[in-house]
Amino acid sequence: MELYELTVHELHEKLVSGETTAREVLDAYYRRIEAVEDRVHAYISLMKETAYAQAEEADRSIREGRIGPLTGVPIALKDICCTRGFPTTCASRILENFRPPYDATVVARLRAAGAVFTGKTNMDEFAMGSSTETSYFGVTRNPWDLERIPGGSSGGSAAAVAADECAAAIGSDTGGSIRQPAALCGVVGMKPTYGRVSRFGLVAFASSLDQIGPFTKDVRDCAILMNVIAGHDPRESTSVPVEIPDYRAFLDRSVEGWKIGIPREYFMEGIDPEVRAAVEGAARALEGSGAKLIEVSLPHTKYCVAVYYIIAPAEASSNLARYDGVRYGFRAEDPRDLLEMYKKTRSAGFGAEVKRRIIIGTYVLSSGYYEAYYKKASQVRALIREDFDRVFALCDVILTPTTPTAAFRLGEKLDDPIQMYLSDIFTISANLAGIPGISVPCGFTGEGLPVGVQFLAPHFEEGRLIQIGSALSTLMPREVRRPRL
Amino acid sequence: MEYEPVIGLEVHAQLLTSSKIFCACSTAFGAPPNTNTCPVCLGMPGVLPVLNRKVVEFAVKMALATNCRINTYNRFARKNYFYPDLPKGYQISQYALPLAEDGHLIVETAAGKKRIGITRIHMEEDAGKLIHDEHNPYSYVDLNRTGVPLIEIVSEPDIHSAEEAAAYLRALHEILVYLGICDGNMEEGSFRCDANVSLRPKGQEAFGTRTELKNMNSFRNVQRALEYEIKRQEYILEGGGEIVQETRLWDDSQGVTNPMRGKEEAHDYRYFPDPDLVTVHIDETWIEEIRKTLPELPMARRERLQKEYGLPAYDAGVLTSSRALADYYEEAARLCGAPKIAANWVMGDLLKLLNEEGKTFDACPVGAASLARMIRLIEDGTISGKIAKELLQEMYAAGKEPEEIIAERGLVQITDEGALKAVIEEILAANPAQVAQYRAGKEKVFGFFVGQAMKATGGKANPRLLNDLLKRMLAP
Known part of the structure; x- marks a missing residue:
């Protein structure tokens, strides 16, 4: 087995035991990247220089017996996480060459845990998209089928993990941007509770929905990464000061006696039959191990996409106002006056999807429309949250498909925003309600495309997601299939 | 319209x-x-x-x-x-x-x-x-x-x-x-x-x-x-x-x-x-915690100053125009026990001195306690009001206490009848023509004698005593 095929916990074991070194590991990853990256294009930029410095430091600290939970482990960062002194583009021309003078809190925590950063991964521009096709720096391809999209917006991170171009990766999830690409690329992806992982230094898309989370090769790695990145941050007002458990304690525990809610609204027509079969297979496997499946109802589910596409663009239209060409990033040449500077800079700096959402967001906040759109959407959002509160009184977790279909073809939905938006139909609700969710691989379609099952839990109960995800992995023998690259 | x-x-x-x-x-x-x-x-x-x-x-x-x-x-x-x-x-x-x-x-x-x-x-x-x-x-x-x-x-x-x-x-x-x-x-x-x-x-x-x-x-x-x-x-x-x-x-x-x-x-x-x-x-x-830290507000303070110290509305207004000024005034008034006189000194001479330098009461070189002592010295007759005006200027410029300057410069008012009588006798003897004019009914000449006496005492003669003595000694 190649070093780059190992999980975080396997790699860490070999590093600590001295079987290999951080430098060797990093060499293996960069060789792997060199071999596959021109086909996958998971990265926007590689951080080779600083990565080798970090690897050297990791080897030194291992020799000195100072071992962090991620010492020497190569991790990729979605290019939405600010990295001190290193370009952070959000896959947008408007931030091309922007170098933040600060680390995102998550980046700082990973650094402190000994991680080695391989590079910044590709994404939909400003995380707006479900296919990683709206990136200014070109598309990322699904390692399982290079003619297909990896999902999005964190498609680069998902593809990098699936293609063994890093041991684990960080992504962000505003409406499914971690869980959906994790499902489509056959890896584990978690969106924690809103407020659990600091958003400081995460370039904002929709502030009330954004949340950072990990992409990993297995659930154990997910627990390890969550242990590092979760926790209160005084630099974020919406960060919640709630005690963080050791997520590893939830691994390898049975879910016997658990009640698993199966929301009928998530199993309606429109789901690909193969996806449905794989997800139902996962449910039955859990049932077989002693969990109880109960049908539940989340009646406001049908409004999720509509509510999301009002709230997210509204917040985005305001969050993206700062990209005006005045202080940093791209500025159009030779404007005649201030207004022209704004217009030229933002016209040339943003791509079509970002502009579409800025326009929608500006519209729904406009005087005369605010009540009908933004305010109404906020009220419905509260109802969606109440749906979950009611259901979680009846069950421990909820099980749904992560996506309605497996990975679609490049370009298939790019010109049809509604179809594209519907690919997040099962993931959006968790962001609106602020609850945690995880996508775990649960099989393949006949064409060999991965399928993911999503589990949702009440606020701050990520532990339950780790527990059931881990239980499912032991029930479904570890998938030996790897993408052929 | x-x-x-x-x-x-x-x-x-x-x-x-x-x-x-x-x-x-x-x-x-x-x-x-x-x-x-x-x-x-x-x-x-x-x-x-x-x-x-x-x-x-x-x-x-x-x-x-x-x-x-x-x-x-x-x-x-x-x-x-x-x-x-x-x-x-x-x-x-x-x-x-x-x-x-x-x-x-x-x-x-x-x-x-x-x-x-x-x-x-x-x-x-x-x-x-x-x-x-x-x-x-x-x-x-x-x-x-x-x-x-x-x-x-x-x-x-x-x-x-x-x-x-x-x-x-x-x-x-x-x-x-x-x-x-x-x-x-x-x-x-x-x-x-x-x-x-x-x-x-x-x-x-x-x-x-x-x-x-x-x-x-x-x-x-x-x-x-x-x-x-x-x-x-x-x-x-x-x-x-x-x-x-x-x-x-x-x-x-x-x-x-x-x-x-x-x-x-x-x-x-x-x-x-x-x-x-x-x-x-x-x-x-x-x-409630914040409410406890609130100071008395200007309007309430103005009303209280009028009532408590018997000040006219105008004075209360000037004295409460800043918190530092009002605090200063109240301390001086309390220490000297003569609130109206204190008001005159604070609003008059002292404010003028500060204004000349563009200073405010936060940075007043004369402490409220020093001003109060100076006022008491006037009240008990140790110094005259006229001397006090000069004294305050010196206190302001040198940052000294009033007693210190009085001692240095011998500014204590002459209230000793005998000493003052001797001075007057000398003046009457040196100016027989004016004495005659006064006694002939030309009362205006009285001011001349006051001036001479003040000159001779360096302004330290107690004015009331001087008036009494002069009247008595000039009487035919």
Whole structure:
């Protein structure tokens, strides 16, 4: 087995035991990247220089017996996480060459845990998209089928993990941007509770929905990464000061006696039959191990996409106002006056999807429309949250498909925003309600495309997601299939 | 037709916290451009605001001082618009749920006391400043001021003359400074005022079309701008014209208001709750804690000074014009036990000395205790009032205690009858012609003898004793 095929916990074991070194590991990853990256294009930029410095430091600290939970482990960062002194583009021309003078809190925590950063991964521009096709720096391809999209917006991170171009990766999830690409690329992806992982230094898309989370090769790695990145941050007002458990304690525990809610609204027509079969297979496997499946109802589910596409663009239209060409990033040449500077800079700096959402967001906040759109959407959002509160009184977790279909073809939905938006139909609700969710691989379609099952839990109960995800992995023998690259 | 002006004022006051409202940067005025900045107030990608608790505390003080109802739950909202001095493209302000509402202020006008309603007080961040280069077509942005905390105080349209507006502004200003939450410096922009003005025929309920006045950076300018604008609107209405709803800038040098050009279009600020900030919760306990720290407010103090010390309204007004002055006065009055005399000295000689140097009572070189001792020395006859005037000047200049100077310079008043008699005898003997004139009925000559005696004693003769002795000794 190649070093780059190992999980975080396997790699860490070999590093600590001295079987290999951080430098060797990093060499293996960069060789792997060199071999596959021109086909996958998971990265926007590689951080080779600083990565080798970090690897050297990791080897030194291992020799000195100072071992962090991620010492020497190569991790990729979605290019939405600010990295001190290193370009952070959000896959947008408007931030091309922007170098933040600060680390995102998550980046700082990973650094402190000994991680080695391989590079910044590709994404939909400003995380707006479900296919990683709206990136200014070109598309990322699904390692399982290079003619297909990896999902999005964190498609680069998902593809990098699936293609063994890093041991684990960080992504962000505003409406499914971690869980959906994790499902489509056959890896584990978690969106924690809103407020659990600091958003400081995460370039904002929709502030009330954004949340950072990990992409990993297995659930154990997910627990390890969550242990590092979760926790209160005084630099974020919406960060919640709630005690963080050791997520590893939830691994390898049975879910016997658990009640698993199966929301009928998530199993309606429109789901690909193969996806449905794989997800139902996962449910039955859990049932077989002693969990109880109960049908539940989340009646406001049908409004999720509509509510999301009002709230997210509204917040985005305001969050993206700062990209005006005045202080940093791209500025159009030779404007005649201030207004022209704004217009030229933002016209040339943003791509079509970002502009579409800025326009929608500006519209729904406009005087005369605010009540009908933004305010109404906020009220419905509260109802969606109440749906979950009611259901979680009846069950421990909820099980749904992560996506309605497996990975679609490049370009298939790019010109049809509604179809594209519907690919997040099962993931959006968790962001609106602020609850945690995880996508775990649960099989393949006949064409060999991965399928993911999503589990949702009440606020701050990520532990339950780790527990059931881990239980499912032991029930479904570890998938030996790897993408052929 | 007779018109009644209707005026509402919006005041922006910078709060005197040492750090900004949403980051730890300094609020100091006058630093080199863009040095009091950080990624948060520069609006860099991914940064987040964290509310400075002190700002809430200061704002609550003002809300309490203006009799407002404080909203237990209030929240920040984003006011969206593009301008280079606004790094995020939105200003964090408050909209639907402000800090406080429904207050009022009693102000004193020539026509007596008047109650002016306060619609709301809310917290917000200040924007930066643009610096325009006169010699080339560039503008520069200084973001030091970005994120300096402000409160906006919005009045009801209860004001009906320029004079009332000025009185209201002075009262607000005085309270802010008394509370120690704003330095009140209008030139540096710590206290700014915009006005909404309209006219309506006297007796009519409905408001006329209003204009908004900006760029008035002193009380005098606010009053002048309003007077001008009222006349301008009156002239248009009298001529059968219509008022255009617009923003107008006060031009101080021309003494006129002109429509603002360029920037002003009908803005839609697209306010919505800021998702980066949680609801601000101000419970009763916190409000009570803050209430306990409130000083006595200027109007209450003025009334108390009149009652407690028997001062005329005018004196009480002058003495409470700043908290430092009032504190100084009260200490001196209490220590010397002669409040009226203390008032005269503080408002007269001492204030004049301070004004000459542009100083305030915070930095008075003569302590209140020293002044009180000096007054007691006059009262017990040790020195004369005339000597005291010189004495105070020396105390002020040298920072010495009164007794010290009196001893050094031998300024003690001559109250010894024998000593004074000897002096007078000498003068009478040296001026027989004047003595004869006086005794012949020319009483004016009396002043001559007083002058001679004072000259001979270096001004130290007790005036009353001197008068008595002179009269007796000149009697035929």
